[in-house]
Amino acid sequence: MNQKEIKNSVNKIFTEYLTSQGYRKTPERFAILDEIYDCKTHFDVELLYMRMKEKKYRVSKATLYNTLELLLACKLIIKHQFGQNTAQYEKSHKSKQHDHLLCIACSRIIEFCDPRIQEIKNDIGDFNNFQVNDHSLYLYGYCEKCKK
Amino acid sequence: MNQKEIKNSVNKIFTEYLTSQGYRKTPERFAILDEIYDCKTHFDVELLYMRMKEKKYRVSKATLYNTLELLLACKLIIKHQFGQNTAQYEKSHKSKQHDHLLCIACSRIIEFCDPRIQEIKNDIGDFNNFQVNDHSLYLYGYCEKCKK
DNA sequence: TTCACTGCAAACGCTTTGCATATGG
DNA sequence: CCATATGCAAAGCGTTTGCAGTGAA
Numbered sequence: 297m298n299q300k301e302i303k304n305s306v307n308k309i310f311t312e313y314l315t316s317q318g319y320r321k322t323p324e325r326f327a328i329l330d331e332i333y334d335c336k337t338h339f340d341v342e343l344l345y346m347r348m349k350e351k352k353y354r355v356s357k358a359t360l361y362n363t364l365e366l367l368l369a370c371k372l373i374i375k376h377q378f379g380q381n382t383a384q385y386e387k388s389h390k391s392k393q394h395d396h397l398l399c400i401a402c403s404r405i406i407e408f409c410d411p412r413i414q415e416i417k418n419d420i421g422d423f424n425n426f427q428v429n430d431h432s433l434y435l436y437g438y439c440e441k442c443k444k
Numbered sequence: 445m446n447q448k449e450i451k452n453s454v455n456k457i458f459t460e461y462l463t464s465q466g467y468r469k470t471p472e473r474f475a476i477l478d479e480i481y482d483c484k485t486h487f488d489v490e491l492l493y494m495r496m497k498e499k500k501y502r503v504s505k506a507t508l509y510n511t512l513e514l515l516l517a518c519k520l521i522i523k524h525q526f527g528q529n530t531a532q533y534e535k536s537h538k539s540k541q542h543d544h545l546l547c548i549a550c551s552r553i554i555e556f557c558d559p560r561i562q563e564i565k566n567d568i569g570d571f572n573n574f575q576v577n578d579h580s581l582y583l584y585g586y587c588e589k590c591k592k
Numbered sequence: 593t594t595c596a597c598t599g600c601a602a603a604c605g606c607t608t609t610g611c612a613t614a615t616g617g
Numbered sequence: 618c619c620a621t622a623t624g625c626a627a628a629g630c631g632t633t634t635g636c637a638g639t640g641a642a
Contacts, residue, residue: 320596320641341631356599361632380525380607381631397574408568412560417583420556426545428585435565437576468616468621489606504624509607528632529606 303333306372306389313370327353328363332373338384338405376432395433401442451481454520454537461518475501476511480521486532486553526582543581549590 297305310329314321331348332339341360348355355363364385367373376384378398395413397406413433421428437443445453458477462469479496480487489508496503503511512533515521524532526546543561545554561581569576585591 318596322597322641324598354599357631358600358633359598362597377525377528380528380531383528383631397568397572397576399574400577406572406574408572410564410568412564416558416560420545420558420583421585424545424554424556425588426547426554426583426585427591428545428583429548430584431582432584433581434579435568435574435576436578436580437569437574440573443575466621470616470622472623502624505606506608506625507623510622531606 299333302389303330306333306387309370309389310367310372313366319366324353324355324359325363325366328355328360329367329372332367332385333387333389335387338376338386340382340384342382378434395435397435397437397439399439399442400436401438404439404441406439447481450537451478454481454535457518457537458515458520461514467514472501472503472507473511473514476503476508477515477520480515480533481535481537483535486524486534488530488532490530524580543583545583545585545587547587547590548584549586552587552589554587 306329307326310326311321313319314325327348328344331344331351331353334347335344341357341364344360345355345357364373364375368375372387372389373385374388376386376396378384392409394407394409397408398404399406413431417428417431420426454477455474458474459469461467462473475496476492479492479499479501482495483492489505489512492508493503493505512521512523516523520535520537521533522536524534524544526532540557542555542557545556546552561579565576565579568574
């Protein structure tokens with residue numbers, strides 16, 4: 297699926313979500329979705345704001361936060377809270393569930409998948425009588441370039 | 445090891461850390477450590493501030509943040525960034541490495557241990573040529589009281 | 593027409609910082 | 618002594634909120 301097809305697909309998902317929830321299909325919302333799917337990697341609100349400012353669309357921070365909330369709800373993006381400050385986001389269209397390795401020296405991010413995570417979620421959930429919906433896992437250390 | 449012995453032990457560790465780094469051994473720092481080791485569970489800066497205010501010691505927020513930083517450095521506490529706001533802390537003296545289940549409805553926190561986490565760290569580290577030092581894992585969902 | 597959405601700016605809340613004062617070494 | 622710590626209050630900074638104006642349905 298190329299970039300164009302992905303955009304059509306997420307556009308459709310977002311449209312259906314907005315319709316089903318009785319939300320309005322405003323041009324701002326679709327412009328934001330479009331900009332997000334142009335992002336190669338992780339991004340934050342400030343970056344998105346600057347990029348859209350440079351282009352045709354200038355949206356307010358309030359609208360950005362509002363729209364990111366909607367996109368989170370229909371799972372078109374994922375939110376990461378790496379530190380205590382700026383939240384990071386990434387697009388997540390049909391992407392395989394994955395976690396992250398973070399280099400504490402150079403900030404490199406590597407994605408990985410491990411089926412044992414799902415097993416742990418199931419087992420720990422069962423054992424504690426918890427309905428586990430979601431998780432966040434980050435491994436911290438030094439990448440090959442940074443370890444001595 | 446009882447509460448008294450634990451306090452003696454962490455006191456010694458903190459003293460040695462401060463000395464080795466050339467930091468001053470101020471009464472505020474030890475009062476804060478003491479108050480933290482009276483906490484049964486997780487706590488945040490505000491809670492610590494209120495508790496100390498009620499007792500003999502009234503320390504400023506600035507000093508609390510400063511001291512928490514030192515205690516993090518010598519691994520006598522662990523810091524959690526559950527949301528984008530208030531950071532949570534917990535004491536970590538020789539406690540078994542554990543992770544957390546968080547109820548997204550009532551904020552209940554349950555701790556759990558799973559040896560598979562360590563296996564994942566080893567395997568993913570090896571596979572990606574990463575030296576994995578640390579990790580954070582949180583499972584989110586509904587606890588037995590909150591799931592419908 | 594109408595009410596949800598947007599933009600703007602002010603408010604929020606946790607954390608950090610600046611500065612005068614106090615004190616450990 | 619004097620450089621480091623403390624207390625206080627102000628500043629920072631990402632995020633949220635209030636409100637008047639706008640535009641999708």
